[in-house]
Amino acid sequence: MARILSSRPFFILFPIFLLLSQATAQPDFQYHFCARDKENSSSTFQENLDHLLSSLVLEDDNGFGFYNLSYGNDADIVYTMGLCRGDVDPQACRTCLNDCSYLLRQRCRDKKEAVGWYDNCTLRYSYHSILGVMETKYIYYMLNANNVSSNSVDAFFQDLGTLFDALKDRAASGDSLRKFATGNASAPDFRTLYALVQCSPDLSQQECSDCLDYLYGLLPSRKIGGRVVGPSCNFRYEIYLFYGSAYTPLRASPPQLAPPSSNRTTSTQGKESKTSTTVIVAIVLSIVVSVILLIISACVYLRRKKKKDAETLQLYQHVEEIESLESLQYSFDTIRVGTDNFSEENKLGQGGFGSVYRGRLSNGQQVAVKRLSSDSGQGDLEFKNEVLLVAKLQHRNLVRLLGFCLEGNERLLIYEFVPNASLDHFIFDPSKRAILNWDGRFNIIRGVARGLLYLHEDSRLRIIHRDLKASNILLDEEMHPKISDFGMARLFVVNQTEGTTNRIVGTYGYMAPEYAMYGQFSVKSDVFSFGVLLLEIVSGQKNSRFCHDEHVEDLLSYAWRNWREGTALNVVDPLLRLGSTSELMRCIHIALLCVQENEARRPTMNTVVIMLNSDSLSLPTPSEPAFLHSYVGSDTSAADSRVTNELEHPRSEYAQASTNQISITELYPR
Template sequence: MSTSRLSLFFFYAILIILVNPTINAQRDPYVLHECSTTGNVTSNSTLRENLNTLISTLSSNTQIDYGFYNFTAGEGTNKVYATGLCRADLSPTDCRSCVNMSAHELLQLCPTQKEGVMWYMNCTARYSNNSIFGVMETKPTRALTSGNVSNLTEFNAVLEPLFYDLRVRASAGGIFRKIAVGTAYYKSDNYTIYGLMQCSPDLLEMDCSNCLVVAQNYIQGCCSGNSGLRILAPSCNLRIETDQFYDSTLVQSPPSLSPPSPLPPPPQGKESNLSKTIIAIVVVVVILVVIIICIWISLRVRKQRKKAKMDEISSTESLHFDFPTIRVATDNFSDANKLGQGGFGVVYKGRLSNGQEIAVKRLSPGSGQGDLEFKNEILLVAKLQHRNLVKLRGFCLEGCERLLIYEFVPNGSLDQVIFDPTKRAYLDWQTRYKIIEGIARGLLYLHEDSRLRIIHRDLKTSNILLDDEMNPKIADFGMARLVIVDQTHINTNRIVGTYGYMAPEYAYHGHFSVKSDVFSFGVLVLEMICGQKNGYFRNEENGEDLLTYAWTNWRNMTASNIIDPTLGVGSTTEIIRCIHIGLLCVQENAADRLTMASVVLMLNSNSITLSVPSRPAFFLHSNAEPDSQSDQSILLASTNDASITALHPR
């Protein structure tokens, strides 16, 4: 640690003890920060220069001081966003000073990161290369604690109504401030609890409430029973102390757009007429001021919405290709450049004028993927960045032509290799294990690590592409769905996916969740080990499908019967462990299935003990091929508007 940083640390430590000695002295509550791991930039990049410019003017480019600042700098992919939020009882001068200090300190602590957040005692500063205005963010969440209570049951009973009142009042705040303070009496230790909840004022009322609920729930896992605590999230924070830590000005109402309170009754006597005249003038002036403020707010909100819409259009237009360019790149969609064909259209190989190779998915006019799915895939995939997800280069939408342009992946789809008797012989166990692990990491990113939570809904071998080093890339997000982070499952009347890979609760009832993708992953793992398609696998002796056959042999300790003979000599223990993991992913009860975080951990550590799987889930028990009339009649008997994809590669 340098001398200047060491001096700064001791300065913060001394200052926090003087300001609020109730905070735990063993931690550094004055400065907490978090640097994102989503991506890095160089110090001399355009994005970093834009960020430095933005931070240096963050708290000075404002006409009204309400303790919240939000500005942008740059254009396109180099555009950066920053916000500063102060506790509402800070003076404008103190607020600017706090925001400036925290923002500049954050740039030093996160010298190459694209995102960061810094919490000071009385302010928060954030920056990102993605828009954070009006977006609720609850991660990362940090906590500071002090003191203990003697009666946790009574303490929680006192906190519950206090938190509810603070959350309701803070969420209902206006567009300038969303903050509330209040007190409650804790009888066992005979003191008053002082509480505060605050949100970034650019949040909607519901988003503010949800953010504070997440912060409140965080207490149960970190600091239940502490008499003093702070929960810090990017978009909101809460705090309780045994001493009043906020200024008395916070109990007063902030500037608002509501009509003024009724005026007191006019005085009696000789000055009555004069008083009435003055009151009338004041009322008229106040009404005019309110009308002017309403008009100003309305115009400002409309301008911000228009700007946000233009930003979205601009970001989408930057991915747009014109049709003649793609027609030339694919040699007029010649058969020689045809890579494959599926239910939604044909995929062609192409080469742009700059020499870059691309894969073009040309959707057929009669395909099941309409404008909704087309836009869905563009908006979703363009925001996702991971080495195990296929990268979207752009799109084309002209007339009846709808094209998706992806990076070119030279080794095609996984099903073209693993189910080919000749080609799969080149996939030794080490390569297959790398593919399984890569798919797991890609799904973990979709479910938990990305800014959005994505459920793919159509994970299968034909939607896994292999690059020149046989690294897997999850593709085809036309059926993917964006869900709320805390949402456990979603219901739908339109069932889409592929027979053999769909979880039972989804196929029968339209219930899907991240555990639906886990089921599909488990099927894919067993296919990788067996080298045969789940839908076409039949054990003629017992009439078993692949999942039944795998579970029966694992239970009878004859798991070697499942292993693809072309693997030859390999790590049998590791292969059997993967069979075990695959079976834990295809349990009938979704709650019994693993999470992708658990799968990745189990694939990277042999020391973790695996639970015993129960019999896996099955839809059909017919011996007919899955595309036969008997199977389809059973599956399509549901009243849902089903859209089922056959197992042929696309």
């Protein structure tokens, strides 16, 4: 299946490091990434790691450039894996892995997980088994500085997509020792287009194909050459031959000086010794002078390159990923005028990452402008996420991104204006709660469910929202819901079902237990949040601790207790008692299914939508909600501490967040 690269989505849901390469090959580049472990490795772990890396290419030399070893016991066991490019000879492979081993031991000391790249090889180690595991957590790419001519972009990347698909199929069908393919094709304006793909051979055919597709989708458009490299696979294309016999080895062997022969005759030994000494001195002096000149040249080059790369990186880290969305970019002056210079009168709300303003474009269209704080590191990631994700999504129950502005320190997101603010303004406000009768609330419930289903299954991208809550549900003029705030969202590759993070982000009270305690998130994490939201809509109460009938409990515990006692209607907002009893009871039932502690028992959003739309479908019996054992009869601070110990920065999309709505995000790999 051919692809046009300029139409493929790419995104920054984890750090992707951009380096610009010149038109000529740079065979000795290197990069490494050290995982941010919660605790440093033990001395035994480091000893096992040193032993393993020093013996990697000696104990398991299979001649195919793929090495996999483990060493140690229990908590101090170390797993390592080395992979050389398929066109590199064994000696260059061993040299590269030894260099990479030295790099990781020097740069990632005391870390439990790391990956390092040289041009010819990849080396990684971890405290958990990595054999047969497709890893997309640590990825970077390099780009040629030159662009494809504007009139040839589509044809160029159609040819590249066709070539990529052919190579991907060849590599994926390789055996357990090598999954590697190279090839070339004709391209407009250029004589030949060359490409290389490779997977770690321990991956299955499908995993290799998925991994390469994932990397291909990350590569920015319009460049005449580039590469994307990850721990499990890599892809590169150029308009010159960079692989095989024409490729420069990683490191040339240094000149060898032969020692004087010991079988010379006595009569000529002195003269030949003198001559030999002169030759050796001349060679050594030549080498020394050459090395000095090389060092001076390298220092000058690196100084200039460092300055240029610093400027380039700063620009590209904010712009390159979104350059395909230029049609959505607004000038800062346009937005400044449209918001009356961001006046207080136009301010809709204040959050931890900035403020939201009402604005009007020159064509009269009303918009909501999210102005991210200039000093917020979290805002950088949120900005990239929302631009790169929301711009690709089109659904009536998702807030629509109209454009963005990136000028200097200003980062603005321009959304469609949703006049009725967020759901929490209504269901938690005693004076406004009556505005939403049961029909209106049921319509909101079904709309949010359809929006989540689109994110999880029906869009081109599989997206986990990770911060679904009442303040992130906006209501339009007809009170139809629109899910907003994708700053914490995560994108999954095809067939990926769950992910793990070492840093918890989200909102207290809405987080699934497996995510809050272990950092494991999936579509079922959003289902849990939806279940909490559903109970809040039905009850008009926040999922926080309150006193009721001599019980101190949260909304989930209250709903579960009444469900078991046969008094579930006690959960319903008194203002909704005139609504359909069967629909109210069904919604409470569905909510309890969504918040079950065992994520495998929670329904998918597809099943939830069916349940909401079918009165005849019988529902399974729910099991105990998550966290119930910690909340009921326990001390409030003790129950909350394990979830909230890393959470800060209260925020909301259109309004100041309530006290239990705590959200953060940070620059950290998946």
